[in-house]
Amino acid sequence: MLSKSQARTFFLGGTAVTFLIFLGLSWNSLSNEVPKQTHPENLTPQVIAGKQLWEANNCMGCHTILGEGAYYAPELTKVVERRGEGYIKAVLMSKEPWQPRGRKMVAYGFSDEQAMQLIEFLKWIGNTDLNGFPPKPDYQQSTQNTTK
Amino acid sequence: MRYKSQKVAYWFFALSMLLLTLQIVYGFVMGFDRIGWQGLHDYIPFNTARAVHTNLLVMWLLSGFMGAAYYIIPEESEHELVNVKLAYIQLIAFALVGVAAIVGYHFNYWEGRKFLEIPRPLDWLVVVDVLTFLGLILATIYAGKKKTTTSLVLAMGLLFAALLYLPGMIWFDNQTMDSFFRWWVVHLWVEGVWELIMGGILAFLLIKITGVDREVIEKWLYVIVGLTFISGILGTGHHYYYIGVGKIWLIVGGIFSALEPLAFLGMALFAVAMYRKGEKKHPNKIALSWTLGTAIVSFVGAGLLGMAHTLPQVNMYTHGTLVTAMHGHLAFWGAYAMIVLAIISYAMPNLTGRKLYDSNRGVLAFWLSNIGMLGMTVAFGVAGVAQVYLERKVGLEFGVVQQEIEVHFVILLICATMFATGICLYLYEFIKYGTPNDEALQLN
Ligand code: HEM
């Protein structure tokens, strides 16, 4: 039967090996994959200002982005593609809580400049290569195809 | 209780109970908000309620872990805590920083990164506070007569948890990098180092309650924490599938995270086997229920329900939906909430010298809270699966789908009421025990 010192070796050895592999893979992701998939060259001061607004107001406390956040309001990674800039600007600059279906967003009443910064941020994130997320709805596609 | 300084644990437990109560209040605020009762929106919008709910959760668990360490470490090391006054200061500082953060969330003062909402200036105070705590614990182990595996695993878990908080404090312009390192905190905590803390507390409880030989228990402890790290470190990849890093994580994350349930299965089998094997039948049946309960429910909530959405093919659809909320609730409850409630149930009679452990109220608290939480999990799960199909398969609008699934939140609230009733009974018992005193030193 396994002895206590063998069990300890299993713990320490296993941890060391997997941890080193993890560091190696992380290094590879950050130095090779992130530059290709996220287009850091497009991180303009406007995009960064948008990210700061995003964090300062905790938009993630209602919405998800990259599929992370809260499940109370729509996923926003592809929102520019889905709604267009004009719609989003209306949402962000609204002085009354935005609530197309009763559920309320905080009425931020952003200025034109701030709204544009957030939109630039959302545009940038929309161009990230997410390995296929969010998935294209299957049934919507098939109904579209049959009507063609 | 064998050492006077163990009494400090009580105050950490008391803080923990207070924060738990508040956490549940904010849970109800969100639950009602989701069925359209948004009366509090102007004062507590959903994002405030959520940040408060999840941060209070983490704080009460940490307070419980610290209390557990202050109780366990002197007893295991056979040495009084090196500086009791500093431990009280550390407690008060922890409570103050926590309150400041929670109040700030009501005034738009936060950093909107899920689970890491505490603003960076306050983060530094957290770091100082936790370093003080670790200093006290490590110095006590060092000064003590014995350095047991149980105390070392517990201390190692606490130390790594503190270190892993740091990558979460770095600012990144790039959202993908931000998310990448956020998981070093969130994932490597709950599916890594916190399991060491859980394992350490569980081993201590099993040694005390079942009377099985320490050597046997501690050997299995090593195996379990070994399984945890071997699967959990590379399992971080299950959060890297769809955030803007490479496809290699689909394979690495998929395989290793699928192994993570083994550690929880190990924990469940181990606890039950030790209970069967134990000669000594400790009279504190309630502590025994919570101890076996945590080992089993964590396997269901973390192991089985984690497995349910961890493969990349499934996660593509469930990522960032109420399915995650289903898993988050039962996993946190089973693994970390229940282990804290277990050590409190075990420690209270010893700290206060009052042996109130064969009350029906305690048994009822256990069953009501567990059945209530299981019901909540099912409600979140049904809502989540419906959401996944309607939104991601059929392609209906987010808002339309939310209206379709609103009814499940009525069920959620009913189950949450049952859960909260159980917690109220637990609190009633806690209060009835009163405060710790030195007469309890002779007992046990
Ligand atoms: C006690 C242990 C665990 C706790 C407390 C826990 C808790 C959580 C929480 C709170 C989240 C949401 C995190 C966020 O979005 O920021 C989450 C996500 C996730 N967990 Fe766990 N978990 C545990 C163990 C596991 C295990 C063992 C597995 C796999 C077998 C697993 C699989 C997942 C997956 C795949 C996600 C991502 C969901 C998504 O894509 O939205 N978890 N977990």
Ligand code: HEM
């Ligand atoms: C009265 C009981 C409770 C109610 C009504 C409740 C309700 C909720 C709601 C509505 C959310 C937000 C989900 C969303 O973003 O839409 C949430 C999040 C969360 N709650 Fe609770 N909750 C309760 C108790 C608890 C307890 C006892 C725990 C821990 C043991 C817990 C852990 C969590 C976690 C970890 C999250 C974040 C989940 C995620 O991000 O995936 N909750 N809760």
Ligand SMILES: [Fe+2]
């Ligand atoms: Fe994870």
